[in-house]
Structures are given as C-alpha cells and as structure tokens.
Amino acid sequence: MSQPDASGLKGARVSTGSTFLSRLKMGLRQHGVECRKGLHEIFRAPFSSFMTIAVLAIALALPAGFHVFLKNAQNVSSGWDNATQISLFIESNISSQQVISLKGQLEKSEKIAEVSYISREAGLKEFKELSGFGDALSYLEDNPLPDTLVITPTESHSSPQASQALLAELEALPEVELAQLDLQWVRKLYSMMAIAERAVSALGLLLGLAVLLIVGNTIRLAIQNRREEIQIIKLVGATDAFIRRPFLYSGLWYGIFAGALSWILVNSSVFWLKDPVRNLAGLYDSQFQLSGLAFLEALQLIAIATSLGFLGSWLSVGRHIRDIEPT
Template identity: 50%
Template structure:
C-alpha cells in the first residue's frame, strides 16, 4: 500500500484532546508517587517511634519504675549466665592442672621405666612426663608424713616408681583424660593408672544442672517481662480509648493505630535491657576486688569476666523481642474491642 492511500490512525477523543506533553507529565507523576511510598512509610514509622518515646518521657516516674522492674527481671538470668561462664573458665584452669599418675610394678627396672617415660612423652596427647624413682618416692613420703621410725622398720622400700603424666591442652576434658588414662593403664609395666578427676566430673554435672535451671528461670522471667509490658500497654490503650475511637472514625487502619503501642513496647524492652546490663556491670565491679584477693591467695591468675559485646547485644535484642511480644499481645487483644459506635 502506498503512502498516499494509507489510512490515518484513529485516536480516541480523550487521547486526542490531551497533548503528548500532558500525558508524559501524568505518567511521571504516577511514577513519582510510587517512588514516594517508601519515604512516606519510613516517615510514618519514625513519627510513631519518636512520638512513643515522647509519651514515655512525659511520664518519667511511673515509666521509670516499670523499667526498673524489667531491668531486675532481665538482670537475674544474665547474672546467672555470667556465674556459669566464670565457673567454666575456672574449671578449665583446674583441668589444665590434671595429672595422671602411673604406678609401675616393683619388678620394673630403672632403665625400662625411663624408656617407658620417653615413649609416653612422645605421644601427641602428652605434654610432659616426670619420672619419680622408688627412692625419690620414699623420700617424698618420708618428708610429707614424718613417719621416719615406721618407714625404717619396714626394712625395704615398698613404694613403686611413678610416672607423672601431664596431658596436653587438647585433651584437657574429662572424657578425653579418662580415655588417655585407660590407654596408659594398658601399657606393659604399669600396675595402676590414677586420674584424680572425679571432683571435676561432679563439677561439670553440677554446672549442667545449674545451666538447665538458668534456662528455666530465664524463661519464667521472660514471661514475666511480657506480662508486665502487656499490662502496661493495656493501661495505655485504655487511657487513649477516646483518641483511638476518633482515629478510627476518620479512617485510621488498625496497623496505624497499633504502631505507636508496638514502639512503646520496643522502648520498654530496650530500656529494661540497658538497666539489666548496668546492674550486672555494677555487680561485677563490686565483686572484682574481693575475687582478685582470693585468687592471689591461691596463686591463681583467675579474673572475673563481664558480658562480652556480643552478649550485651544478645541481651538487648532479647529484651526488645520480649517488649514487642508483650505489646503485640496486648494490642491484638484489646484494640479490637475499641470500635466507634
């Protein structure tokens, strides 16, 4: 078909009335409105966040008492967690001092005992081996007991030669030490292998029991925090009932009405977590000097450790989650009952 016989394009009357420039402006306005949605959403949330903080600041006394209650409830499991962490740190130093005593048979000659000591010291799980001859063992026993007359009346040395094995740090755990003791017990010439680690095993069992108790206490106190924040938010909702009715009359959605109360729970949780951190830090500072004096008396380099940065962040995050959970439960239950009539 030639250009002369080509039919003109039909346009709708509305499209024909609008010039191309106006249509481009309309499309540009729609696109810019979509781009403004995230900014508007962020602005609304920032307003609710700052507004909820302002409401808390305007009633300092009552809110301070609530925050102190939350801080004490959160400080208790945090303090118990630190007690267990320091106990584990102290038990690690005790495990490092664990020794395995190998009592050799009386028939084992000195040269064979020294060769056995060298073979044991060559094992990767052994740090060092100290060889105590029969005469050295008798001299140590004589000095420690003071029974010179009774020892001289024996006529011969009844004590065996002993190998004192110091395990490496890689096996400084009860199960690994017990496995090493059984292997050394099976060596030729060894009469008895003794590992004095039962008290450390009891300590580990006790710490495991305490850890489970801490988890239970933490869960119960976390539930108490949720209930305290939920009850506080419920009272705030009741105090603002008329305001909520007016907001719903003018078209406010449940999400818009719910938002400030959720941020109030967030502020309660964050403030309670900060108070808990402060209480734990003050308690550790108060106990630091006595613990250091006690460690020096026992010639130990043990020092109390506080909450690490990750633990502080975990405490604050846990408190914030509890605050949001309490606020969500309160708002979800009581906000639906407030409707304009």
C-alpha cells in the first residue's frame, strides 16, 4: 500500500512541475507575441515612427556627444604633465651623489610616479639654448643654477589638494632649498573639468526628461488611435495588464532604435572630425587622435535609451488605459 502512495505522490510532483513549465512557456510565448506586436505598431506608420525615433536619437546624442568631447579633453589634459610637476631646487652644498641618492628615495614613494634629475650643468646648457643669452652667460665665473629634481605625482595625487600636500612634504626635506608648483594652473584645470562634467550631467538629465515626455506623448497618441479597439477588448474581459503590454514593448523598441541611432550619429560626427583634429594635433607635434564611444559606452547608451523608452511608455500607458472604459 505504501508503494502506490509514494508513486502517487511522485506523479503529483511531476504533474505540478509540468504545469509550472507549461505556464512559463505560455508566458514567454505570450510576451514574444506582444513584443512582436509592439514592433509591428512602430512599422504601421514608418514615417512618423522614424521622425519620433530621430528626435529621440538627437536628444540622446547631444549629452553623449558632450561626453565624448569631455573624454577627449581629459585625454589631452592628461598629457600636460607640466601642470602637476613639482620642481625641487637642491641646496648648493649638496653633492651630485647625494642628489642621486635622494632621487632613488623619492622614486620609492607611492605618491610619486616619476623623478627626473637635471644637473646644474645640464640646466645651464638648456638655459643658454632657450634664453638667447648664451654669450652673456659664458662670462659667468660660477654656475648659479642649482641641481633640480622634477617630480611627477601619481594620478591619485595630482589633484590640487593632494599635490599641495605633497609639495609641503617635499619642501620640508633638508636637501631642498625651494619647492615650486603652479597650483593656480592645476586648480584652473580641475575646475574647468568639474564644470564640464556637471554641465554634461545637467544636460543629460534635461534631455532624458525630454525623451520621457516624447515617448509618453507618442504612446498616448497610439492609445487614443486604438481607443475603440481597447473598449471592445475590455468588453470581452481583457485586463489592463494585457492591454498595456504591447504599448510597453513599443516604448522599449523606441528606446532601442533611438539609442542605436544616437550611437551612429555620435560616432559618425567623430569620424567626420577625426582628420581635421589629427591635422591640428600634428601642427603641435602631438599624436592625439579623436576617439568616439567605445563598445561598452555604446551599450550603456542603448541601455539608458531603452530604460527611458520603457519608463516613458509605462508612465503614459498606466494612466490612459485606466481612463478608457467600455460604454
């Protein structure tokens, strides 16, 4: 008797599992149908849908383009090593061997990326070549220039606060007569970058709101155009969730297409500007090249656009479908 009961329980478990799987398959199949239906709604009016997608893409391309501009500006500024270099002028009574020993000690610091040693002789030679007073300087009996160590901080210690703290630390060394850093230039550089980052963020938020409103209004018009159809479907017992689903997928597709088109617009603009920028950089003996949106950045842009499209349609559909009732 116990064996049939066990087999009966076992059969019940299999039956429950098959029911769950069948429901899951049915749900996925239904979502697939609604997803295709949402895409079909876009292609029912291809011209107006393309105009909507183009407007959304331009709204998304503007902050994405400014992000690319800021990224390239940061790449350019990262090559301006002199902006955060600290010059240490060594005491005149310190020998070259002691200066080289000090250089080795500083290179072990976690705050310092590179240390360059400029001897008194090399400094005088460079000064003669660049100043134009070579003949006059040759009459000097002694070399008035000190040995110099040029310190390049690590990236984590290149900010104005960190570089100023490092400057005070290096200036306290007994071998150092004077430590010099152009903090004003460093502060200006970081301030400009901070303003640019906030401007891009503000522009992105405003245009993201515009995308929400455009998608919401587009879905609202689609609902109004199918008002009678929705009333009939509600008469036969369709729920709001069932009616809402294709419109949500339409918003999702709007976001995907707009994100992909905005990525094409941004990278096409970068490609169009690449040669003039490379020619300009060549005039300054620079190898800088303009870079567009990377693959991961493009995926992030499309994901943001898809999320905005879905959110805009969800906000619009939830309110307008509840207002439509069979009469």
